[in-house]
Amino acid sequence: xxxxxxxxxxxxxxxxxxxxxxxxxxxxxxxxxxxxxxxxxxxxxxxxxxxxxxxxxxxxxxxxxxxxxxxxxxxxxxxxxxxxxxxxxxxxxxxxxxxxxxxxxxxxxxxxxxxxxxxxxxxxxxxxxxxxxxxxxxxxxxxxxxxxxxxxxxxxxxxxxxxxxxxxxx
Numbered sequence: 001x002x003x004x005x006x007x008x009x010x011x012x013x014x015x016x017x018x019x020x021x022x023x024x025x026x027x028x029x030x031x032x033x034x035x036x037x038x039x040x041x042x043x044x045x046x047x048x049x050x051x052x053x054x055x056x057x058x059x060x061x062x063x064x065x066x067x068x069x070x071x072x073x074x075x076x077x078x079x080x081x082x083x084x085x086x087x088x089x090x091x092x093x094x095x096x097x098x099x100x101x102x103x104x105x106x107x108x109x110x111x112x113x114x115x116x117x118x119x120x121x122x123x124x125x126x127x128x129x130x131x132x133x134x135x136x137x138x139x140x141x142x143x144x145x146x147x148x149x150x151x152x153x154x155x156x157x158x159x160x161x162x163x164x165x166x167x168x169x170x
Contacts, residue, residue, distance in 0.1 A: 008043040021047050022070045026093050028113075028131055029101060038127040041115045045131065052112045055102030067094060104136055 010017055024044040028034045029051075036044070051069065054062040067073070072093045079087060088095060105112050111134060118128040 008039060010039060010043060017043075019071065024131075025051055026070055026072065028133075029093050029097050030091065032136060033130060033132040035118070035128060035130050037121075038115070038117060038129040041129040041131040045113050045115065048113050048131070049110065051097065052102055052105055053110075055097045056106060058098055058102065063094060063098065066097065101133065101136065104133075108135075 010020070012020065020040070021044050024034060024036060024040060025048045028044070028048055034041075034044075047069075051066055054066050070093060074092075075084070075087055114132055114134045116130040116132065118130060120126065121128050
């Protein structure tokens, strides 16, 4: 009997299910929004919420617990300094969680994720859903400098010359 057993098995073994949920939460942290089936989204939600709660503590122990739960580690090959900086900026799950996502939810006591139901999948009619962060506003990028007058003037003749070539071909 499965009384009081609330774990969604999802037709997988224990190891496969945990690895899949860890990968789903890593994708959620990296991309801020994941489209998956409703059952997987409902199973991944508590994992993501516990990970964010650990991220809010920002201690070495919580960082180690998150790394162990999500099976994250650094790049497996030797990288140059520029590649390592790019990896750290774009793909380092722990950095993204502890420096971007967790501080955004510092004042919130729970309920960090939302599930939005979508239409059924064409092939097997599985209910699809979007798993995303609630009220997450990514850090604003650096303000772009407005174009100077010289750059704007050089950009316009290039557009005109292309338009003339298109008219000439027609």
